[in-house]
Amino acid sequence: MKRPAILVLAACCLVSIARTAPADKPIVILNGKIRPVVGPALERGSLLIENGKITAVGPTVRVPKDARVIDASGMYVYPGMVAPLTALGLTGYPGAGNDVNETGLSTPFIDPFDGLNPEDETIAIARVDGVTTALTASGSARPINGRAIALHLDGNLAEEMILQRDVCLVFNTTVRQTNSYPSTYEGVSRFFDEKLGKAKQYMEKKKGGDVPRDPESEALMPVLEGRLPVVFVAHGEVPIRIALRLISDYKIKGILFSASSEILKYADQIAARGIPVIWGGTSQLPERWEPVDKNYHAAAVLAEKKILLALSESSYQGSSNVRRQPVPASLSVAYGLPEEEAVKALTINPARIFGLDDRVGSLEAGKSADIIICTKPLIQASSKIKTVLIAGRIVPMENVQTRLRDKYRAIVRERMARKK
Amino acid sequence: MPHKTLPFILLSAALAAFPLPLAAQDVALKGGTILTITRGTIENGTVLVQKGKITAVGKDVAIPAGVKVIDASGMYVLPGLIDTHTHIAIDGGDVNEATDPVTPQLWMKDILLPDDPSILTTLSGGVTTVKAMHGSANVIGAVNATIKLKYARPLEDLLVKDVRPQLKMALGENPKRLYGGQGRMPSTRLGTVYVARKAFTDAREYKAKWDEYEKAVASGKKDAAPPARDDKLETLKLVLERKMTIDIHIYRADEMVWFLNFCKEFGLVCSQISHCVDGYKVADLLAERGVTFGGWTDWWGFKEEAYDGCPYGFDILNEAGVNIVINSDSPDESRYLYLNAAKVQKYNDLSDETVLRMITINSAKALEMDKRIGSLEVGKDGDVAVFDKYPLDSTAKCLMALIEGEVFFDLARDGVAAQKGGLR
Numbered sequence: 125m126k127r128p129a130i131l132v133l134a135a136c137c138l139v140s141i142a143r144t145a146p147a148d149k150p151i152v153i154l155n156g157k158i159r160p161v162v163g164p165a166l167e168r169g170s171l172l173i174e175n176g177k178i179t180a181v182g183p184t185v186r187v188p189k190d191a192r193v194i195d196a197s198g199m200y201v202y203p204g205m206v207a208p209l210t211a212l213g214l215t216g217y218p219g220a221g222n223d224v225n226e227t228g229l230s231t232p233f234i235d236p237f238d239g240l241n242p243e244d245e246t247i248a249i250a251r252v253d254g255v256t257t258a259l260t261a262s263g264s265a266r267p268i269n270g271r272a273i274a275l276h277l278d279g280n281l282a283e284e285m286i287l288q289r290d291v292c293l294v295f296n297t298t299v300r301q302t303n304s305y306p307s308t309y310e311g312v313s314r315f316f317d318e319k320l321g322k323a324k325q326y327m328e329k330k331k332g333g334d335v336p337r338d339p340e341s342e343a344l345m346p347v348l349e350g351r352l353p354v355v356f357v358a359h360g361e362v363p364i365r366i367a368l369r370l371i372s373d374y375k376i377k378g379i380l381f382s383a384s385s386e387i388l389k390y391a392d393q394i395a396a397r398g399i400p401v402i403w404g405g406t407s408q409l410p411e412r413w414e415p416v417d418k419n420y421h422a423a424a425v426l427a428e429k430k431i432l433l434a435l436s437e438s439s440y441q442g443s444s445n446v447r448r449q450p451v452p453a454s455l456s457v458a459y460g461l462p463e464e465e466a467v468k469a470l471t472i473n474p475a476r477i478f479g480l481d482d483r484v485g486s487l488e489a490g491k492s493a494d495i496i497i498c499t500k501p502l503i504q505a506s507s508k509i510k511t512v513l514i515a516g517r518i519v520p521m522e523n524v525q526t527r528l529r530d531k532y533r534a535i536v537r538e539r540m541a542r543k544k
Numbered sequence: 545m546p547h548k549t550l551p552f553i554l555l556s557a558a559l560a561a562f563p564l565p566l567a568a569q570d571v572a573l574k575g576g577t578i579l580t581i582t583r584g585t586i587e588n589g590t591v592l593v594q595k596g597k598i599t600a601v602g603k604d605v606a607i608p609a610g611v612k613v614i615d616a617s618g619m620y621v622l623p624g625l626i627d628t629h630t631h632i633a634i635d636g637g638d639v640n641e642a643t644d645p646v647t648p649q650l651w652m653k654d655i656l657l658p659d660d661p662s663i664l665t666t667l668s669g670g671v672t673t674v675k676a677m678h679g680s681a682n683v684i685g686a687v688n689a690t691i692k693l694k695y696a697r698p699l700e701d702l703l704v705k706d707v708r709p710q711l712k713m714a715l716g717e718n719p720k721r722l723y724g725g726q727g728r729m730p731s732t733r734l735g736t737v738y739v740a741r742k743a744f745t746d747a748r749e750y751k752a753k754w755d756e757y758e759k760a761v762a763s764g765k766k767d768a769a770p771p772a773r774d775d776k777l778e779t780l781k782l783v784l785e786r787k788m789t790i791d792i793h794i795y796r797a798d799e800m801v802w803f804l805n806f807c808k809e810f811g812l813v814c815s816q817i818s819h820c821v822d823g824y825k826v827a828d829l830l831a832e833r834g835v836t837f838g839g840w841t842d843w844w845g846f847k848e849e850a851y852d853g854c855p856y857g858f859d860i861l862n863e864a865g866v867n868i869v870i871n872s873d874s875p876d877e878s879r880y881l882y883l884n885a886a887k888v889q890k891y892n893d894l895s896d897e898t899v900l901r902m903i904t905i906n907s908a909k910a911l912e913m914d915k916r917i918g919s920l921e922v923g924k925d926g927d928v929a930v931f932d933k934y935p936l937d938s939t940a941k942c943l944m945a946l947i948e949g950e951v952f953f954d955l956a957r958d959g960v961a962a963q964k965g966g967l968r
Binding site: 215217245246249253407408409410412415416417418420421443444445447448450451454455457458459463503504505506507508509525526528529532533535536537539540543 | 661664668824845855857859879886937940941959
């Protein structure tokens with residue numbers, strides 16, 4: 125990605141908003157334990173990065189004369205994580221406000237790009253822990269929410285962060301209104317039929333000639349045409365069933381986002397229909413009649429059935445905790461998910477689910493150089509992330525929290541010295 | 545779910561609600577890697593528990609006849625973990641008596657539910673002792689209860705006695721938001737500290753009256769009239785007499801400093817600052833006063849006073865000599881305190897021994913129970929967790945949890961493996 129020189133200069137001069145070193149020189153990551161995610165692991169291998177892209181991966185690679193060499197011996201090298209449903213860029217410090225979940229039951233025309241704040245501190249918090257791409261949705265708490273956008277977690281300006289606009293819409297079949305329609309699941313189910321039915325009619329009328337413009341139906345048209353996928357937030361038996369019905373009735377390219385163990389009952393159907401699942405329920409408490417470890421096992425069961433599976437650290441759309449993405453992977457591996465599957469569910473699988481896998485999610489020649497170098501396997505909670513690259517740029521390993529650490533370590537030490 | 549399975553569900557629910565813990569007996573965990581926490585690691589060792597207490601820990605332990613032997617070879621044996629901040633075993637509606645900012649007359653031990661499923665889920669993470677706490681709605685909340693997770697036993701068996709109880713207090717946003725929202729004091733931090741100060745000033749006067757009365761009685765004055773009893777002040781009097789300590793919910797450093805000074809002024813003992821988000825900023829002051837840091841590894845940013853949460857702060861706390869405890873405040877996270885301890889190492893340069901102490905012996909200290917629990921040593925309670933791998937390996941899981949030698953959690957019995965027909 126080329127950036128205007130003045131921005132690069134600004135990024136270099138102002139430490140407080142420093143993002144990255146420009147990717148002008150080739151970079152070689154040397155002699156690491158390479159985990160490409162797609163294809164076999166290399167116990168000792170190297171990567172060549174040119175113009176922001178990976179150009180070679182192998183036991184050895186060409187080392188250009190002007191290359192910056194990063195010694196990764198003894199360390200693990202993974203593709204950056206892809207976080208599946210977040211509010212990164214729409215939240216932040218008090219005063220920055222919170223621009224998630226616009227009012228209204230149906231706002232498919234809302235675009236998170238319009239509220240995107242690259243200064244949201246949650247972005248830098250997530251990326252130093254290895255999340256390099258995130259799907260940011262305008263909301264997920266209303267029945268029909270706005271669009272979602274795929275972001276590279278690096279950039280001074282909103283447009284520099286864009287990996288892809290209009291990745292999908294977000295529907296929520298779980299949420300019932302209090303004291304207004306739809307306040308029951310039968311109402312929720314009907315509500316979607318009304319909105320999608322109206323959009324279908326609009327689409328047909330439009331083919332026949334001029335119709336007064338309806339922004340809501342207009343925004344739902346690409347869903348009905350199968351061009352724009354929909355993430356269904358479906359927690360619980362009935363919400364999952366409603367989502368599965370809508371996907372088939374309206375031929376929607378649907379993705380399930382669920383955090384309840386009922387999804388296991390539908391796993392065979394979901395697998396047969398090729399519907400991807402974002403599982404956010406690993407650490408949800410079991411129901412009182414369920415075995416204590418039921419949700420810990422769910423990812424393993426879903427993966428065993430060959431469902432395209434992504435993991436989410438949360439059952440809702442968050443921002444401050446996105447760095448905890450490896451937690452459900454750790455717990456799922458402890459209770460039976462193969463480690464390679466867990467790593468895929470943090471990287472290439474979410475990239476595939478959102479159609480970003482031609483660019484991110486694995487270490488392969490031709491892909492964006494989104495890379496993390498860490499001291500232990502990614503799913504180990506104690507693994508320290510040492511280096512993060514996004515589109516071939518080395519990200520500064522700092523954020524508001526490292527600055528707080530540095531400031532208060534000095535203060536506490538000084539006060540202790542004075543007392544001695 | 546097909547209707548015909550309903551009776552089976554009810555049956556299994558009933559069984560799940562009332563499992564029969566293996567009968568009380570002496571037990572030896574044999575052949576595992578023993579993490580004693582305070583006295584190093586013993587490979588291929590044995591922990592012997594007799595009459596509820598640890599009677600031997602070591603490599604060559606003779607196992608007396610009649611002792612049940614649990615084969616722990618290939619496994620890791622460590623003290624039962626401790627969570628110093630939970631709201632488990634409590635009906636959700638009973639966490640906060642949110643009608644009055646000062647409620648020290650209330651005791652959590654009165655309303656605990658010994659067969660609440662949260663006890664079993666917490667046990668499933670190797671946790672055997674927790675503090676079940678009042679919420680943070682009130683400046684002065686209720687008296688917390690420390691319990692051993694003896695699932696489905698009579699409550700009396702769960703309650704830990706013979707240690708000083710801990711009173712819950714809270715500063716910051718929660719009391720202010722709740723009572724301010726009702727147009728009552730406190731609606732600001734100024735009001736909050738006034739409420740605390742007034743309560744303890746009243747208690748000091750109350751105590752003086754009772755002291756005077758007792759002195760009069762002791763000196764033989766038969767006509768001395770006792771002061772009127774006040775249930776709130778009765779509890780605060782115990783705090784003034786240091787027969788009870790305080791666990792206080794504070795996020796911000798300025799409020800921590802205020803409270804440490806307040807404790808000094810009134811002669812109060814603060815055991816733990818809970819949600820000690822800003823603790824690293826005043827680490828030296830916490831260490832000086834012997835106050836435990838009780839907190840999370842990486843939660844932050846969910847409200848204004850949580851914005852300076854910093855997972856890198858543990859190095860600073862450790863350097864200053866603070867007693868650091870990782871706790872949960874969450875029935876979910878309580879199940880993987882070991883994972884959160886490992887996560888401390890992601891952000892700090894701390895040894896395995898140091899972070900394991902944060903969920904065992906340091907926690908026991910914060911409860912003033914370090915003579916009884918928190919490590920595997922002869923004479924301590926036979927509270928033991930068995931893991932399939934090293935507990936700081938994030939792919940480890942807890943297989944078994946014993947309290948005073950009895951098995952209260954067994955993954956083979958309580959997990960999906962025991963479910964007929966597999967996982968559905």
